[in-house]
Amino acid sequence: MRAKTKTQTAEAVSGLIARYLSHLKAERRASAYTLRNYAITLDRFAAHLRESERLNLASLDARDFRAFLAARRGDGASAPTLKLDLSALRSFFAFLRKRHGIDNDAIAALRGPKAKPRLPRPVSEADAEQMIGRAGVGDDAPWLRARDAALLMLLYGAGLRISEALSLKWRDAPFGETLRILGKGGKTRDIPVIPALREAIEAYRPLVPFACAPGGPLFYSARGKALSARAAQRMVERHRRALGFPDSATPHALRHAFATHLLSAGGDLRAIQELLGHASIAATQRYTKVDAERILSVYEQAHPRA
Numbered sequence: 049m050r051a052k053t054k055t056q057t058a059e060a061v062s063g064l065i066a067r068y069l070s071h072l073k074a075e076r077r078a079s080a081y082t083l084r085n086y087a088i089t090l091d092r093f094a095a096h097l098r099e100s101e102r103l104n105l106a107s108l109d110a111r112d113f114r115a116f117l118a119a120r121r122g123d124g125a126s127a128p129t130l131k132l133d134l135s136a137l138r139s140f141f142a143f144l145r146k147r148h149g150i151d152n153d154a155i156a157a158l159r160g161p162k163a164k165p166r167l168p169r170p171v172s173e174a175d176a177e178q179m180i181g182r183a184g185v186g187d188d189a190p191w192l193r194a195r196d197a198a199l200l201m202l203l204y205g206a207g208l209r210i211s212e213a214l215s216l217k218w219r220d221a222p223f224g225e226t227l228r229i230l231g232k233g234g235k236t237r238d239i240p241v242i243p244a245l246r247e248a249i250e251a252y253r254p255l256v257p258f259a260c261a262p263g264g265p266l267f268y269s270a271r272g273k274a275l276s277a278r279a280a281q282r283m284v285e286r287h288r289r290a291l292g293f294p295d296s297a298t299p300h301a302l303r304h305a306f307a308t309h310l311l312s313a314g315g316d317l318r319a320i321q322e323l324l325g326h327a328s329i330a331a332t333q334r335y336t337k338v339d340a341e342r343i344l345s346v347y348e349q350a351h352p353r354a
Contacts, residue, residue, distance in 0.1 A: 058098050061105065064150075065090045068143045077234040079211050080277065089136040092120070105144060110154045113137065134158065171301045173309055175293060176204045179302075182287045191255035192270060196283055198252040199267055199275075203299055205245040207306035207324055210277050210299040219262035221249050231325035239323060 069087055072078040078086075096116045097103050117130055125133070137155055144150040171179070183196035202213045212229050220227070223246050226238040249266075258272045265274035281299060288297040303324070310320050 058094070058103060061094050061097060061103055064105075064144065064148065065094060065140070067147075068140050071143060071147070072139075077230075077232075079209070079232060081211065085132060086136040086139070089133045090140055092116075093133075093137060105141075106150050106152055108152055108154060110158055113155060113158050171293070171297050171305050173305065175291075175297065176200075176302055176305050178291060179284075179287050179293070179297070180204065182291055183283075189270075191252070191257060194248075194252035194255050195267060195275075196287075198248040199280060200284070200302060201245050201248040203302035204306055205242050205248075206239045207303050208239070209303060209325075210280055212325075214265070214267055214275055214277060214280065216266040217262065218260045218264045218266055221253055221266060222246070223249055229325070235325060237322060237325050 065087075068090070069083060072086065073083055093116055096119060097108075097112075100112070100115070102108060102112055113134075117133065120130060120133055141150075141152050141155045145152070180197055180200045183200050184193050186193060188196075199213060202208050202216075203210065206213075206227065206229075208229060209231070212231060215230065223241045225241060227241050228236055228238050230236055256268055258268055260268075267275040267280075269275045269279060284297070284299050288294075307320055307324055310323070
């Protein structure tokens with residue numbers, strides 16, 4: 049039965065959003081990426097409710113949610129972005145029902161826009177190696193060059209998300225035979241450490257010019273703070289431009305490369321799922337399509353009868 053609630057004030061709605069985001073961070077251990085995107089969506093939704101004077105969260109109907117999504121579409125939001133918006137709203141209202149007794153059936157029945165599934169866009173093995181090599185040269189201080197090479201090697205050699213790589217602590221190194229990673233949803237997984245990765249980390253650590261506490265970050269900025277995801281992304285952007293690589297050569301593309309190259313070498317799909325920390329095998333199966341497309345491309349270029 050839908051809860052009988054009075055109309056919330058704008059401040060009350062904002063307070064509920066703040067509690068939900070705190071829940072996501074502290075209890076669900078959501079990634080920084082999820083927290084940022086959900087916060088943006090819910091702030092926009094709260095502004096939409098204020099403008100339409102529809103602040104009773106329990107009494108919102110399908111038309112209210114559709115009006116918000118239509119406004120987002122009018123602002124240029126793509127189908128994948130609208131699906132993310134709807135996912136944020138569903139999660140928020142599930143939290144409201146469970147923690148605050150605010151029940152809304154309309155959001156559960158709403159269907160999102162259909163989006164054409166996008167395949168991962170990995171970089172090639174040669175391009176990944178070239179990017180890591182490029183990071184080790186240049187005009188930066190030697191410790192910064194070593195840092196960049198070690199970070200890129202973590203993404204490509206261990207398949208980590210950028211947030212996972214940057215969450216590593218100084219005490220996590222030197223690496224042993226495996227590296228334990230805390231991933232999405234607070235789930236841990238063990239990643240085998242290849243010699244090249246171990247060597248890259250060990251080349252970097254002695255060069256860091258700061259007093260590094262065991263609980264401090266493994267990767268430092270030039271100012272001695274924890275390296276941010278945005279700074280890491282800018283570093284990759286700088287190297288890919290220098291090499292003439294496309295914009296798709298992102299930190300995540302190195303993680304994609306880790307998966308597709310393992311698959312090409314005969315890796316088991318379930319094992320790759322575990323290494324990537326995917327909750328569903330369906331997410332990992334996308335790489336089989338990437339590998340099939342790569343094989344077809346090679347065939348068409350090389351076979352004399354193609």
